[in-house]
Amino acid sequence: MSNIPAELKYVESHEWLRKEEDGTITVGITDFAQAALGDVVFVELPEVGAEVEADEDIAVVESVKAASDIYAPIAGKIVAVNEELVDAPEKTNEDPYGDAWFFRMEPASADDYDSLMTADEYAAKCD
Amino acid sequence: MGKQTPLYQQHLDANGKIVDFGGWDMPIHYGSQLQEHNVVREDAGMFDVSHMTIVDITGPEALAYLQKILANDVSKLGFTGKALYTGMLNEEGGVIDDLIVYKMEGWYRTVVNCGTREKDLAWMNKQIESFDATLTERPELAMVAVQGPNAIEKVKQVRTEQAALISELKVFQGLPVGEWFYARTGYTGEDGLEIIVPAAEVAEFWDALIAAGVAPTGLGARDTLRLEAGMNLYGNDMDDSISPLQAGMGWTIAWEPADRDFIGRKALEAQKAAGIPSKLVGIVLETRGVMRSHQKVVVDLGEGVQGEGEITSGTFSPTLQHSIAMARVPYDTGSECNIEMRGKLIPARVVKMPFVRNGKKVFE
Numbered sequence: 001m002s003n004i005p006a007e008l009k010y011v012e013s014h015e016w017l018r019k020e021e022d023g024t025i026t027v028g029i030t031d032f033a034q035a036a037l038g039d040v041v042f043v044e045l046p047e048v049g050a051e052v053e054a055d056e057d058i059a060v061v062e063s064v065k066a067a068s069d070i071y072a073p074i075a076g077k078i079v080a081v082n083e084e085l086v087d088a089p090e091k092t093n094e095d096p097y098g099d100a101w102f103f104r105m106e107p108a109s110a111d112d113y114d115s116l117m118t119a120d121e122y123a124a125k126c127d
Numbered sequence: 128m129g130k131q132t133p134l135y136q137q138h139l140d141a142n143g144k145i146v147d148f149g150g151w152d153m154p155i156h157y158g159s160q161l162q163e164h165n166v167v168r169e170d171a172g173m174f175d176v177s178h179m180t181i182v183d184i185t186g187p188e189a190l191a192y193l194q195k196i197l198a199n200d201v202s203k204l205g206f207t208g209k210a211l212y213t214g215m216l217n218e219e220g221g222v223i224d225d226l227i228v229y230k231m232e233g234w235y236r237t238v239v240n241c242g243t244r245e246k247d248l249a250w251m252n253k254q255i256e257s258f259d260a261t262l263t264e265r266p267e268l269a270m271v272a273v274q275g276p277n278a279i280e281k282v283k284q285v286r287t288e289q290a291a292l293i294s295e296l297k298v299f300q301g302l303p304v305g306e307w308f309y310a311r312t313g314y315t316g317e318d319g320l321e322i323i324v325p326a327a328e329v330a331e332f333w334d335a336l337i338a339a340g341v342a343p344t345g346l347g348a349r350d351t352l353r354l355e356a357g358m359n360l361y362g363n364d365m366d367d368s369i370s371p372l373q374a375g376m377g378w379t380i381a382w383e384p385a386d387r388d389f390i391g392r393k394a395l396e397a398q399k400a401a402g403i404p405s406k407l408v409g410i411v412l413e414t415r416g417v418m419r420s421h422q423k424v425v426v427d428l429g430e431g432v433q434g435e436g437e438i439t440s441g442t443f444s445p446t447l448q449h450s451i452a453m454a455r456v457p458y459d460t461g462s463e464c465n466i467e468m469r470g471k472l473i474p475a476r477v478v479k480m481p482f483v484r485n486g487k488k489v490f491e
Contacts, residue, residue: 038347039161041443042415060469062417064160064347064443067469093159 002032002126005097009113010122011073013055016097019113020104024079028101029061029070029092032126037063040092045081046103052078054112059102061092070102074112080104128152132177133269133326137333141343149242151178153346160347164445167315167352168486171275172344173336178241181268181323182251185234186260193228193235196254196390198371200381204230208302210312213379214371215239215247216391220398221367222374223250225359227312229301236308238270238321240361254390268306269329273341274319274352276486279311282320285335293320314349316356316484351442354451357409357480363420364407364439364453370398373455375407375480403458407439409480409490410452416468417443418452418475423467426460434460446483453480 004010009017014033018026034040042062052058052072059070081103085091091100107113117125129152138145143154153175156163166172184193193201199213210229214222224243229236239247248264255262273282283290292302293309298318301310308323324332337343350360357375359365365374372380372395380395381387398404412418418441428434436456444451456464456477465472478490 038156039159041161041417044415062443064351064417064445067417067419090161 002030002035003097004030004032004119004123004126006119008097008119009116010119011071011116012125013071013073015070015073017073017113017116023106023110025074025076025105025107025113026101027073027103027105028096030122031096034093034096037061037068037092038065039063040089043085043089043092043102045083045086046078048078048081050078052076052105061089072105073116074105075108076105077108078103079106130178132175133329134175134177134271134333137330138175138343141337143343143345146346148178148346151241153178154343156345156347157343160345160351161445163342163344163348164351166342167275167317167344167348168446168483169276170342171273171278171281171319171340172342172348173333174272174274174344174346174349175269175333176272176321177269177326177329179270180239180241180244180247181265181270182237182239182248183231183234183263183265184237184260185263186258188258189235189260192255192258192260194387194389195258196251197228198380198389198391198395200387201228201230201235203381204228206230207232208296208300208310210299210301210310214376215250216371216389216395217367218390218394220370220391220394222361222365222369222371222376223247223367225361225365225376229308229310231303242362267326269324269326270321271324271329271333271336272313272315272319272321273336274313274315274317276318278317278319278341281336281339281341282322284339285332296320314356314358315352316358316481317352317486351445354440354442354453355444355446355481355483357453357482359407359453360440369455370395370403372398372403373405373407405436405455406458406460407453407455408460409478409482410438410454410464410466410475411447411478411482411490412450412452412466412473412475414449414473416473417441417450418466418468424454424456425465425467425472426456427463428457428459436460436464438466444482446486447488451482
């Protein structure tokens with residue numbers, strides 16, 4: 001069984017989102033996604049400052065098995081990326097909801113976050 | 128559900144992630160493919176290879192039969208236990224399969240791939256009709272590969288009564304003990320043994336190896352280990368339409384004696400005379416990204432002429448920490464190439480394989 005924290009939001013492309021106190025949104029990939037990928041060996045992150053559309057491919061995670069695109073879960077601006085993950089991509093497998101966050105966004109619309117899947121809804125997708 | 132080896136329960140007990148592999152339910156990894164890879168390079172790991180097909184050849188014309196169907200010459204095997212790697216070719220010189228032949232007491236044992244079992248057996252059965260020899264598949268035998276710098280020591284701890292015999296084995300030699308068979312062969316580029324065991328005894332043997340500190344290792348690590356070692360995978364790096372001359376297997380063709388008329392010989396001679404169209408090379412990509420099979424390789428053949436090839440096997444090398452691949456490229460390819468990855472051409476280097484041997488980088 002994969003770990004799906006109740007306090008996060010999710011999208012179908014197996015990314016999780018967390019709303020921070022300052023209103024920014026932190027994004028990473030789920031435990032289900034890291035297990036399906038296998039050992040992650042490279043991570044490519046978006047540029048800080050980039051304006052992105054929802055569902056735009058903006059990052060890449062490459063495992064021993066395959067390369068996968070990471071999509072912007074909502075529209076907005078990239079305000080931070082996790083540079084440490086580039087040097088230690090294995091954290092994606094070890095701590096997908098903690099150390100292995102990918103990027104932080106300023107959402108174009110604050111409402112977008114609320115309409116995303118809850119943990120229960122995402123869990124149903126992973127069955 | 129696919130076929131299961133006698134070690135299936137052991138794989139579940141060790142948290143193996145089971146996938147379909149040529150119709151068999153096999154462990155791809157037991158948690159981390161990278162860790163399993165490193166254990167084999169640094170200590171000792173073991174693979175269940177019971178899905179591989181063991182075929183014994185007996186009878187007065189067993190040798191003549193194998194000299195007909197194999198590109199390498201089995202008469203080179205000077206004593207019981209000696210092993211030989213060879214291709215089995217079709218009339219067009221394409222590789223039907225690659226296999227190991229062991230010389231036994233008056234008979235021969237071959238180990239062929241599981242994915243090619245049916246076509247191999249059909250071909251071998253058809254060719255044996257004109258020989259006084261018999262083909263017997265041995266599904267009641269299991270097989271475990273124990274590989275790594277400490278592999279042989281750990282097997283000796285578990286099979287103490289055979290320790291002296293195991294110590295005497297030189298590389299590419301095997302010896303039978305009853306129904307057991309110990310061979311100093313493998314598919315990882317490390318020292319180690321491949322051990323054929325009666326199916327009824329293999330679970331106990333596996334458990335004893337775990338107790339001796341040998342780590343269960345899945346097919347995922349088996350693939351990265353063999354690729355680092357520059358060893359071909361049938362179906363990826365060669366197949367029925369590719370000759371051994373195009374697959375880095377020229378050394379497995381025994382041209383002498385010139386009157387040994389093995390199947391495929393005429394086609395290989397014709398290919399050599401006409402010019403070999405392509406070759407299998409090693410490629411390293413020292414920047415970010417992982418080469419994958421079927422990606423296009425673009426090469427400069429000089430005077431403005433570009434040629435194209437294809438990655439046959441590609442992966443991330445855990446030992447080297449960058450991507451490595453095998454590719455089939457035009458015969459005149461030099462030392463540089465570009466790989467088409469995700470819509471971009473990425474520069475890479477052509478190198479002599481293997482990439483890794485006994486835990487160390489070997490290419491320049």
